[in-house]
Amino acid sequence: MNRQAIRQLATVSSTAPSASSSNSSTSPTSWKLPIEPGIEPAYDEAIKLINEQSSLLQQQLASLKSEVEKAPLHSPERALAEANLHATSIISQINDPEVRWRFKMDKNVPLSNPVFAHLREKSWRDKSLPRLLERARLMRVVPDAISDLTPTADVQVAFGEGSGIHDHGGEAGDVTVGCFVDANKSMKEPTITVTPFHTEECLYTLALVDLDAPDVENDRLSTYAHWLVHNVPLSVTKTQVQIKPEQIALSYIPPHPQNGTKYHRYGLLLFKQDESKAITPAQGIERKAHSVRDLVEEHKLHPCGLHFWRAQWSQESRKSISKVYKDILQVKEPIFTSELA
Structure with missing residues (x-):
């Protein structure tokens, strides 16, 4: 399976828990992988790729925070640095299946977390706004x-x-x-x-x-x-x-x-x-x-x-x-x- 296919599988599998997860996951605090490791190699590889990418992006967040702090207040440089920090924070979590599951199951997720705010806005634009x-x-x-x-x-x-x-x-x-x-x-x-x-x-x-x-x-x-x-x-x-x-x-x-x-x-x-x-x-x-x-x-x-x-x-x-x-x-x-x- 090529990397593009793995990325697609990772995105699809992270949008919601599978039917098999409903027995083991009954509340927003009891999440676990819907497919146990070793059962589906492609899924295991997708989760591995998601974790690797998230880890790399998490490492970048520290330097991006430093760039924000160094930039003068109210300057274009600071606005750009803050935008980069915000986007990277979202990207670092967006494909995490636990994040997606928690957003779906818990209507009171903290919107102070950029990824939850992003998912909340996307849900509103896709569903409530058109209506x-x-x-x-x-x-x-x-x-x-x-x-x-x-x-x-x-x-x-x-x-x-x-x-x-x-x-x-x-x-x-x-x-x-x-x-x-x-x-x-x-x-x-x-x-x-x-x-x-x-x-x-x-x-x-x-x-x-x-x-x-x-x-x-x-x-x-x-x-x-x-x-x-x-x-x-x-x-x-x-x-x-x-x-x-x-x-x-x-x-x-x-x-x-x-x-x-x-x-x-x-x-x-x-x-x-x-x-x-x-x-x-x-x-x-x-x-x-x-x-x-x-x-x-x-x-x-x-x-x-x-x-x-x-x-x-x-x-x-x-x-x-x-x-x-x-x-x-x-x-x-x-x-x-x-x-x-």
């Missing part, structure tokens, strides 16, 4: 929320704890992008997890908007801002969104789709702030007919992430929606008998 873009375009969240978007961060939303809210129902937990969430489940702020895939800590803005809010005065649908938060620090190792009062430009108002309207699309938009400069939350921001474009231009924001769900008035959610109008908005609840354009 997000497909649904966002099919349901016209793009361009209705924002004219164009190339996501670079994974945005996840959860309401409460549970097995998830998905296309076929569900009471609580992670929300599948584009599915229906009853308004009675979104009375409290969602738990938001953002994975931006960069190691440095940067500041972000989050905006939750209803893309189908009735604008009675102009006889049309417009955008309504439910929530606006600035200066959220995030990195690949700091992914939980934790909001302080001083970060809030618009406090959270629960989704309240009106009786007589079609389903509403609720988009959670993520923006990277320019050069991580803090934004002072403005006062008196209009919720009605809210312009995402104006927000982006005013603060020089860079759209980089999206999640969305849908909701519609129903008998099950009517009490929660009425409560929003009575206790939060303190206005009479409208009932629509004709559709707005």
